[in-house]
Amino acid sequence: MKGIVLSYNESLKEGLISGNDGNRYSFFNTEWKESELPSRGQQVDFTVNALDQATSIYVIHSSNNFVNQSLEPDLTQNHEQLKQEENYGFFDWVMKCIKLENYVNFTGRARRAEYWYFQLFQLLISVVIGIIAGLSGIDKLSILANIISVALFLPSLAVYVRRLHDVNRSGWWILISFTIIGIIPLFIWLIRETDPKPNQWGSPAK
Incomplete structure (x- = not known):
């Protein structure tokens, strides 16, 4: 499966990937197969285990445009939700x-x-x-x-x-x-x- 890295916390050694299927998958650094650290925006290929976690993660390429387009619906939805919660x-x-x-x-x-x-x-x-x-x-x-x-x-x-x-x-x-x-x-x-x-x-x- 393909997706993009949404975030990575070096202190916790954990990260989050948004898959092309619309779901989000957490991962541990032990499943990261590249020498460089994970960073937001990297397009990756990965598999999913029985616990719905990303495994065997490889970088395909980084594309800021791809990331911005992918995250825009999430950010818009979150903003609308926060406005509703004000009341x-x-x-x-x-x-x-x-x-x-x-x-x-x-x-x-x-x-x-x-x-x-x-x-x-x-x-x-x-x-x-x-x-x-x-x-x-x-x-x-x-x-x-x-x-x-x-x-x-x-x-x-x-x-x-x-x-x-x-x-x-x-x-x-x-x-x-x-x-x-x-x-x-x-x-x-x-x-x-x-x-x-x-x-x-x-x-x-x-």
Whole structure:
């Protein structure tokens, strides 16, 4: 398959390629088969593995015109999306997280409002169900709470990963939360403002 390099992060040794099929594929530097480092705009030929990652990547040529034409629709679409989000309220952000295109989307970016409003939404649901269960004494409400928790687990994890992407951190950093002390840097990243630069996960979310 052919495509163009959208970005490459030397510190993370990871990059992103836009394929001619319209999909984006992440890659690791170990799959880069050229002596020069990857750079935005290089036209490449590559294969795709079972994890939808680019492998065996070779440079065909670089063409700034090709890159600009390829990126223009993405930039326009992103600009229109950001304009719409200027008027978003609480439920708009919640709906964005649970819509089909974002329900299990671990590849994009999410600004602070999107992440924290969704966390607030989950908290409110838990509080409301807890109050109703306490006043009514209906034990079956706990089953409903568990079902809702399971249903919201994947979009919650997805927006968590996208929020980290928005501050230029890999979603795999979530794993440091298991060290307990790792919760501190994770919290700092989650409350940080959007990184204004494009990265391998796309254009800034704000």
